[in-house]
Amino acid sequence: MRIENDVKLDFKDVLIRPKRSTLNSRNEVDIHRAFRFLHTGGEWKGFPLIAANMDVTGTLAIARALGRHGALTALHKHYPEAELAEFFAGDDGAHAFYSIGTTAADLEKLAAVRKKAPVRFLCIDVANGYAEKFLDTVKRVRDDNPKSVIMAGNVVTGDMTEALVLAGADIVKIGIGPGSVCTTRKVTGVGYPQLSAIIECADAAHGLKGQVCADGGCTAPGDVAKAYGAGADFVMLGGMLAGHDECDGEIRYEQREGKKVPVGMTFYGMSSEAAMKKYSGGVAHYRAAEGKSVETPYRGPVDNTMGEIMGGVRSMMTYIGATQLKEVPKRTTFVRVTAQTNDVYGG
């Protein structure tokens, strides 16, 4: 047993210090960024935000909506083969990751879809990216798909980030337990504060010319801004994109002044009992659920929320004087704080 004595940080532990700049307006900053991928070459330009491959947010409708903002979506892996093939054959498929786990069934379905449509972005994710077998899967998928951008995870430390980049991942996905519907930390005692994880893993990946995607823990646009400041090349969002018209969640209605209005929508973790019941016939006898089900407020079209997130990032950039998103980590100085906001009228 060993204790690492320096304290690791979360988004809530820091704020970004403003810096002098010559920028005059939020219009002068560009939140789009161009990337060249380590193993695949080719360039992608857009707003580097990815909707999470969860049942509620990794939907075809979210992919179409986020695509209009230049952002990406990791589709959840439960669409039928024909529907995925049709989607990836169309224009919107260019904005979407095809998601797989490590099962033979997932790999067979991917091979079948690939015969009918191009798949540029692949997301291979498992709850625990630390198993040697996971590295083997990444290597095999890399060999079978030399032209696809591969995002693999999840891990939270530099050593495993490097191993995944060397195994063939272009982007390593960072985060164990920070999500709003994740209970891994509570059930297993395992995890790593997300801001420190991003900083340490980005450093490791960038040293090998790989990239990282910060996955989980963002609860407000300011957290997305901090993730970019910490070195995240991409930021993945679940909860912040849940509750919208384009999501696939059950809407709850209330009668208000004689009208039936939507007020809430279900949202659940992909290792929750709800998800395991839906896909694996319940929680296996040898494991415990590591996610929960909640109700998010109903929030209308996702365009409004995307506008808020993009506006927040743009404003952060003017505060620190960054005209390009890629300058953000260089211009970011975090200050440690004991409070984020003045909550005298509520949070």
Added chain:
Amino acid sequence: MGEIMGGVRSMMTYIGAAQLKEAPKGAAFVRVTAQTNDVYGG
């Protein structure tokens, strides 16, 4: 009991311990300021 045993089993796979007696050897604690994301309640 299922939840407790499942939680311990999952912790062991995260740190690569096949036997419970290996868990202390494999465990590295990190100091933190928060345990969980409580945006939807703890």
